[in-house]
Amino acid sequence: MSAGNLLVWVIWVATAIICVGSALAVVIFRNPLFSALALIGNLVSLAVFYLLLSAEFVAAAQVLVYAGAVMVMFLFVIAYVGWETDVAWSGGPSWQTLGGITAGAAILAELLVVIALKAGGQLSQVQDVGQAFGSPRSIGRVFVSNHLLAFEVISIVLLVAAVGGVVLGVQKRRAEQERST
């Protein structure tokens, strides 16, 4: 194994540990604040994965948009709402708990089985990509040519979400004002 390959492997394993570990942390922590912070860690590790997969623009977008804007919004809300923890899991594990764990394990198992089945065949043929693969220029070019519709639709969705957010916020304030008068 060449040195470059080894380096990539090492980075990969470390990132994978952080990724899965932070994912588990999100689900396990009682305090939503800690879960959110764990998710930020998860997002950053994912960005590393994207870089390894020659998706530079997406990695940057992930960090800026997802980890930067979305998670910050999460943290604001958690701060506002307060971090009362979940009601403790009283009594023994309920149907729901058992069922949830089973379903999750089942789906994981199934996915891994499929991947394993295909690992030797279809999944082993990786095509070569050029330097410009994943660069902002290529992405941009694709957005305004092949996937122009997707581009427009995303814009509309974002607009709707923004409007929705404002509406939700405004209504509450007006309702509060009515209540206080």
Add this chain to the structure above:
Amino acid sequence: MLGPGIPFYLGVASALFAIGLTGVLLRRNPLIMLLSVELMLNGTNLALIAFARQHASLTGQVFALAVIAIAASEVVVGLGLVVAMARKKIDLDIDVLSRLRR
């Protein structure tokens, strides 16, 4: 390609997805449920990017960007609801909320 092959990335993506699913099914705090949903979305994103790399097609990356945008919008609405619930002093418990419908 240097480093591990596509199956490994897909394995990690599956793990993320499964963990997120378990979180949705097991936790009662809507905030944590939202975070788990984000986990699932991220798992999907990783898979998309991996496949894009495998087929040398930018479509996967475009789709992943779309997912990020959609996830952001969904978070906006979800958090708005959580804030509304908090304002009305409702318990942040999904089981209580389900019963509130009646």
Add this chain to the structure above:
Amino acid sequence: MIAVGAWICLLSPLVAALAIALGANRFSRKATGYLATGSTAISFIAAILALGATLDRPESERSTVTTAFVWLGTHVGSIDLALLVDPLSLVMMLVVSGVGSLIIAYSIGYMDGEEEERRYFAYMAIFVFSMLLLVESANFLLLLAGWGLVGLSSYLLIGFWHERPSAVAAAKKAFIVNAIGDAAMMLSLFALLQHTGTLDFAAVFAQAEGLGKHPALINIVALGLLAGALAKSAQIPLHTWLPDAMEGPTPVSALIHAATMVTAGVYLIVRAHPLFEQAPYVQDAAAGLGAATLLGAGLIALVQTDIKRVIAYSTMSQIGYMFLAAGIGAYGAAIFHLMTHAFFKALLFLGAGIVIHALGGEQDMRKMGGLRKRLPRTFACMLVGTGALVGLPPLSGFFSKDVILAEVFSSGTYGKVLFAAGISGVFLTALYSFRLLFLVFSGEESEPARKRLTKHAGAEGPGWMTRPVAVLALLAIGGGWLEIAGLWHPFSTFLDQVAPPLVGAPSSAREWLLSAGSLGIALGGVWVAWTIYSARTQPAPRAPKALVEKLYFDRAYDLIFYRPAVALSALLRTLVERPVIESSEREIEAQTLTAGRLVTLTQSGLTRSYALAVAAGVSVIVIFFLALR
């Protein structure tokens, strides 16, 4: 022309019945009466037209079949909605519609003021339709349909006054006894269908000789048909329902249980005579049972106190004569007597109805007497009817009964035995019928009569009641002149094409001798009745217990059939019904509730449970797809 006549004849009463049923309160009560009478009269006119058209044709072509459509066609034969117009069915159509319209007209007066008059007329119309269907059908299936429908109409009409438990019980009894006959008849029809592949009269009778080669088969078929006839015509042993059927209104008794329905059995035997001729033992049995009924009913009639029951037993007895005739193969004579009997028996019933109506509902003859002064015209008509019944010339009964007796006498040794029964029957008939006449009309006026008759000063009854009676009296007088033995017999010639008699026409001398003999015996019976009953001074002789108990038939049936059936059903109730059926009802209810409760568990309303369900479903589906590959 013939076809049109046949269809109009059949359908006219049905249309009236439907109109009355659907019209409900929109028709006034009188209007329904007119509607029913009018439709039956239309049937009569249509039948006359058909008769005229048939007579126009040469003798060999007097049988017309008119088909509406083929209902069930097989490769062997078919069962159609088809009517048969031939001399036999024409005679029956005329009798049913003619006498029927007179009786329904009478009902307009008799049932006046009844609460549910409209229902009555609807039922009467349905009955006339059913009877016409029975006699006009061209195949056994339609005949069976008509058979069942007349049974139904009879049930409905006997139980017309359904608030009376006795009427309801009588209706049930009639229906159940008839059902026994119906079941036997159906088995016969199944056998016929299986072996000939058709139920069409012409087709079946053409194969009669072939069937005759299988004695077991033909005997079973004939026996089943005979059982049906016995039940419908109230002959021993299936006769127990007829006296009870007097619970119905008097016109019903006149129409259904005297003139028409009970004669359906005779019609069946005559119609299916090719089959019966292949089963001679069954035919002999028919004659024998007819003779037995003739005597038994006559004896029982001697001790009855209800005026209608006397006439009912008289009907049973006279139909015994018809069975006697049909049993020895004198088909023309049987049908001739059927016709004259319809006239004078309906006359007697309707006359009795006038008496009952005038006395405000009283039917016990012991409370009657001396009505001759108050109801002179009724008395005259009843006298005519009774004379015809007894067989006094020149009234109709004389001609028809004597033909039967003559032909019975001349059919072998068995015939002589039957003749003895028949002649004794003549004596009994004279005795009981004049007993009725004397008890009701002669002597001093009884107390109840005096009390009630003051209401009806003047006319003996409403015009609607008296006029049909008068018409029937005329028919009773002249109806027999269609067949004077030895001199002219258009009637039997008319019927001969359809039902050639097995017995040759007796020589005139013998017949005149026999007539004289039976007339003498009849007059003897009249004389005995006169001595015993007319003055009403001596107390009536004590009635033998056996006769009062109607020869113990009802008791026997009760013991043999009814009580065991009740005991068996009680036993089954404890053994089977309670543990099995009722507990399973409870179990099913309990289990369904439990299952429902289980299902409710899935509908918790919790989001997470639903999410879990989705996840679980997805994983199962993925496994499924993996396995498929």
